[in-house]
Amino acid sequence: MTDSSHAAKTPIEMPPVPETPDIAAGRLSPEEYKENFSDLLPALDRRRAIIEADRCYFCYDAPCIEACPTGIDIPSFIHKISTDNVKGAATDILTANIMGGACARVCPVEELCEDACVRNTQNSQPVKIGRLQRYAVDGLMQRDDKQIFTRKEPTGKKIAVIGAGPAGMSCAHRLATLGHNVVVFDAKTKAGGLNEYGIAAYKLPDDFAQKEIDYILSIGGIEMRYEHALGEKIKLEELRRDFDAVFVGTGLSGVNKLGLDGEDLKGVENAVDYIAALRQAKDLSKLPVGRKIVVIGGGNTAIDIAIQTKRLGAEDVTLVYRRGEDDMNATWHEQELAQNNGVVIKHWAQPKRLIGWNGHVRQIEFEYTQLDGSGKLTGTGDTFTLLVDTVFKAIGQHFVPSPVQEGGRDLLTITPKGKIAVNEDRQTSLDNVWAGGDCIEGQDLTVAAVEDGKRAAIAIDRALSA
Amino acid sequence: MADLSSNFVGIKSPNPFWLASAPPTDKEYNVVRAFEAGWGGVVWKTLGEDPPVVNVSSRYGAMHYSGQKIAGFNNIELITDRPLDVNLKEIERVKKNWPDRAMVVSLMVPCEEESWEKILRRVETTGCDGIELNFGCPHGMSERGMGSAVGQVPEYIQMVTEWCKKHTKIPTLVKLTPNITNILLPARAAVNGGADGVSLINTINSITAVNLDIMAPEPVVNGKGAHGGYCGPAVKPIALNMVGEIARDPECKNIPISGIGGVETWRDAAEFIALGAGTVQVCTAAMHYGFKIVEDMVDGLNNWMDEKGYHSIDDFRGAASKNFVDWGQLDMNYDIKALINQDLCIKCGLCHIACEDTSHQAITAERVDGQRKYTVIDEECVGCNLCMHVCPVEDCITMEEVQHDKPYMTWLEDPRNPANKKTA
Numbered sequence: 001m002t003d004s005s006h007a008a009k010t011p012i013e014m015p016p017v018p019e020t021p022d023i024a025a026g027r028l029s030p031e032e033y034k035e036n037f038s039d040l041l042p043a044l045d046r047r048r049a050i051i052e053a054d055r056c057y058f059c060y061d062a063p064c065i066e067a068c069p070t071g072i073d074i075p076s077f078i079h080k081i082s083t084d085n086v087k088g089a090a091t092d093i094l095t096a097n098i099m100g101g102a103c104a105r106v107c108p109v110e111e112l113c114e115d116a117c118v119r120n121t122q123n124s125q126p127v128k129i130g131r132l133q134r135y136a137v138d139g140l141m142q143r144d145d146k147q148i149f150t151r152k153e154p155t156g157k158k159i160a161v162i163g164a165g166p167a168g169m170s171c172a173h174r175l176a177t178l179g180h181n182v183v184v185f186d187a188k189t190k191a192g193g194l195n196e197y198g199i200a201a202y203k204l205p206d207d208f209a210q211k212e213i214d215y216i217l218s219i220g221g222i223e224m225r226y227e228h229a230l231g232e233k234i235k236l237e238e239l240r241r242d243f244d245a246v247f248v249g250t251g252l253s254g255v256n257k258l259g260l261d262g263e264d265l266k267g268v269e270n271a272v273d274y275i276a277a278l279r280q281a282k283d284l285s286k287l288p289v290g291r292k293i294v295v296i297g298g299g300n301t302a303i304d305i306a307i308q309t310k311r312l313g314a315e316d317v318t319l320v321y322r323r324g325e326d327d328m329n330a331t332w333h334e335q336e337l338a339q340n341n342g343v344v345i346k347h348w349a350q351p352k353r354l355i356g357w358n359g360h361v362r363q364i365e366f367e368y369t370q371l372d373g374s375g376k377l378t379g380t381g382d383t384f385t386l387l388v389d390t391v392f393k394a395i396g397q398h399f400v401p402s403p404v405q406e407g408g409r410d411l412l413t414i415t416p417k418g419k420i421a422v423n424e425d426r427q428t429s430l431d432n433v434w435a436g437g438d439c440i441e442g443q444d445l446t447v448a449a450v451e452d453g454k455r456a457a458i459a460i461d462r463a464l465s466a
Numbered sequence: 467m468a469d470l471s472s473n474f475v476g477i478k479s480p481n482p483f484w485l486a487s488a489p490p491t492d493k494e495y496n497v498v499r500a501f502e503a504g505w506g507g508v509v510w511k512t513l514g515e516d517p518p519v520v521n522v523s524s525r526y527g528a529m530h531y532s533g534q535k536i537a538g539f540n541n542i543e544l545i546t547d548r549p550l551d552v553n554l555k556e557i558e559r560v561k562k563n564w565p566d567r568a569m570v571v572s573l574m575v576p577c578e579e580e581s582w583e584k585i586l587r588r589v590e591t592t593g594c595d596g597i598e599l600n601f602g603c604p605h606g607m608s609e610r611g612m613g614s615a616v617g618q619v620p621e622y623i624q625m626v627t628e629w630c631k632k633h634t635k636i637p638t639l640v641k642l643t644p645n646i647t648n649i650l651l652p653a654r655a656a657v658n659g660g661a662d663g664v665s666l667i668n669t670i671n672s673i674t675a676v677n678l679d680i681m682a683p684e685p686v687v688n689g690k691g692a693h694g695g696y697c698g699p700a701v702k703p704i705a706l707n708m709v710g711e712i713a714r715d716p717e718c719k720n721i722p723i724s725g726i727g728g729v730e731t732w733r734d735a736a737e738f739i740a741l742g743a744g745t746v747q748v749c750t751a752a753m754h755y756g757f758k759i760v761e762d763m764v765d766g767l768n769n770w771m772d773e774k775g776y777h778s779i780d781d782f783r784g785a786a787s788k789n790f791v792d793w794g795q796l797d798m799n800y801d802i803k804a805l806i807n808q809d810l811c812i813k814c815g816l817c818h819i820a821c822e823d824t825s826h827q828a829i830t831a832e833r834v835d836g837q838r839k840y841t842v843i844d845e846e847c848v849g850c851n852l853c854m855h856v857c858p859v860e861d862c863i864t865m866e867e868v869q870h871d872k873p874y875m876t877w878l879e880d881p882r883n884p885a886n887k888k889t890a
Contacts, residue, residue: 050533051533054532054533057814057816057858058816059813059814059815059816060814060815060816060818060819060831061815061818061831061838062814062815063813063838082532118812118813118814119812121812121813122812122858122859
């Protein structure tokens with residue numbers, strides 16, 4: 001504080017700033033790229049899995065089940081691992097959560113099942129539920145008899161699912177097993193949603209998202225139509241007319257802005273766009289990355305962009321968040337991971353000014369923040385400036401309502417927070433439209449989206465068979 | 467420092483930890499390594515008549531439990547497969563080089579006096595401290611009329627023991643098989659035959675696992691399996707009971723016992739000694755971890771004895787024996803109730819579900835302010851201990867004695883005993 005207040009009172013001559021940003025591809029050797037973007041956590045082998053499974057107490061009324069948004073019977077699947085009944089374990093998982101393989105890798109287990117594990121209260125490590133879940137699902141996927149689902153008698157009903165992310169694909173799969181036919185529309189060229197475009201590369205390597213989609217589609221009865229964006233090629237009202245029911249799982253397409261001058265400078269980018277490019281890059285050594293990176297935000301996207309740019313060879317990555325450590329949406333585990341990857345996390349500072357040169361951002365000025373007497377976040381007036389090649393914005397995304405509007409009017413009820421309003425069954429204000437995933441309120445997690453899709457499918461089935 | 471030295475039927479050793487007759491004691495090389503590691507004595511792997519037996523390939527099976535290797539172990543190996551001469555020369559040399567260690571030689575020959583007399587004469591020349599008659603081996607040799615085939619017939623035990631006592635002055639231990647219904651009958655036969663001591667238990671007839679791909683018992687020998695002798699930690703409770711039964715049997719006349727069966731730690735050894743054993747013999751633990759484990763056995767027993775104020779093995783030998791009684795001698799008025807320490811409870815619910823599903827419905831499962839709570843219903847609790855055993859947290863569930871002024875009352879004295887009603 002002393003330094004910064006001093007700086008505020010006595011302006012110091014800025015050191016000369018290099019005129020051109022240092023943004024380059026191929027900062028690392030091929031081995032380094034491979035190493036940096038391979039599996040974050042290696043798979044458990046059989047022996048380790050069994051030893052870990054044996055740590056589970058097989059609790060009665062197990063807290064972990066309650067902590068799982070999809071309600072997987074965790075003690076049961078872990079017990080089955082311990083008896084080498086891997087197929088049975090995977091069946092327990094996938095019947096509750098068809099994306100159990102992805103969730104095993106991307107779930108913030110430290111805040112969900114593993115946080116609830118009774119082992120924590122014994123001053124001990126929780127059972128590694130996520131890694132065991134991965135062991136079971138991966139084990140099933142290697143088997144010839146991996147198709148554990150069958151479809152019920154055809155119902156003749158047809159349901160439109162908009163969005164091929166976790167919510168939509170979960171919904172589609174459940175509907176297909178219940179005997180319905182499904183058409184899934186997605187704006188992109190691939191299915192998977194955030195699993196394909198948004199999750200950090202080292203969490204879902206080896207094209208896992210597409211393998212999972214292939215497994216989901218192998219049930220049959222699901223037709224995929226890519227490059228069909230809602231509000232463009234397809235309209236909600238038409239789908240309502242042509243299908244027996246509609247599920248909306250379009251996610252959040254709007255990226256929040258800083259609201260600062262200079263935001264349109266080159267080098268000021270949306271984190272989600274860069275991550276999507278990184279996920280789709282066939283050759284990471286061709287992907288340019290800045291030498292000095294500043295990330296603004298406190299959620300998992302902020303962490304993901306920070307770690308991934310560091311792993312692409314950025315020299316300095318500074319993540320700046322306007323509040324404290326405990327206020328960050330990113331879990332402690334994610335924050336720790338970022339720090340272990342050499343990311344510097346600065347708390348209590350907000351961006352004030354983007355300073356460019358020749359149309360490209362070169363510096364970013366932050367103001368320290370604090371909570372005032374009433375608990376409101378305010379700037380202290382003290383500032384600091386960072387030299388930067390790229391600024392990544394990761395301050396959240398929002399639902400863009402225009403696709404579910406017609407003539408400027410909402411077709412379905414939108415909540416005060418700007419998301420689609422649903423009931424317990426994930427049914428919207430329209431009687432034949434359900435919604436789930438990030439476009440409704442709730443935890444913005446893959447696992448929560450899968451649960452939304454599952455619940456909606458069950459409700460749709462009930463409604464259609466009534 | 468307590469004195470761990472042992473004088474068992476006249477056989478002296480610096481500590482009561484002997485290696486049992488088994489693969490670890492088959493050769494000079496192994497036995498010397500064992501003595502270097504600190505073992506008090508060995509029972510040399512069973513000698514037989516020449517030509518030596520021939521063993522099969524694939525000899526051990528194991529019971530792994532909950533990620534723990536070798537909770538139980540079995541073998542289908544026979545007695546030593548080396549020529550008698552070679553063994554005798556090595557025994558003589560080892561005894562000469564390690565005079566303070568116990569050297570007992572295990573023997574098994576056909577059930578004829580002449581065979582026993584012949585081998586005893588040769589064994590005596592080695593200078594060994596004692597012999598152990600292998601009447602226990604349950605596999606292979608028993609099919610040839612030896613081992614447990616003798617041990618299962620008390621008359622044979624007595625007869626062979628008498629022959630041995632007649633033909634040698636060396637202390638004679640009789641190793642008993644647990645593959646019988648009542649251990650006291652062979653034990654008494656050994657006593658009556660003049661045995662100086664008994665060692666038990668030998669291994670138990672067993673199949674450790676069935677290979678479900680080959681469809682044959684483990685260990686599989688080219689598609690087939692035979693029963694083997696079971697040992698290791700899993701058999702300790704059976705061995706403790708048999709040792710305890712002999713120790714408290716008046717007809718066994720306090721015959722010295724060398725306790726065998728699942729001894730892996732100093733605590734196991736202390737338990738055998740507390741029930742009456744004078745020495746313990748170890749095999750599986752050494753085969754699992756190597757000879758070094760004896761260090762903790764010696765050290766741990768010593769520290770525990772110091773803590774308890776025992777100066778020698780004899781100070782606590784048999785101390786638990788007087789409390790090992792028949793069921794009918796237990797106190798019917800003793801009353802305990804489970805008590806769950808709510809501060810230690812981790813809410814796993816195992817106590818509840820165990821009691822609810824399989825016992826007395828004496829533990830409730832509730833949600834109090836959203837938190838799981840498990841509580842004992844004293845009126846329903848019979849004090850069975852099940853919840854305490856399933857609870858994963860140490861000292862979370864304790865069994866608390868209900869205070870009352872009722873006297874110690876056995877079932878024989880209990881008015882609820884129908885036999886007492888008749889006389890009333």
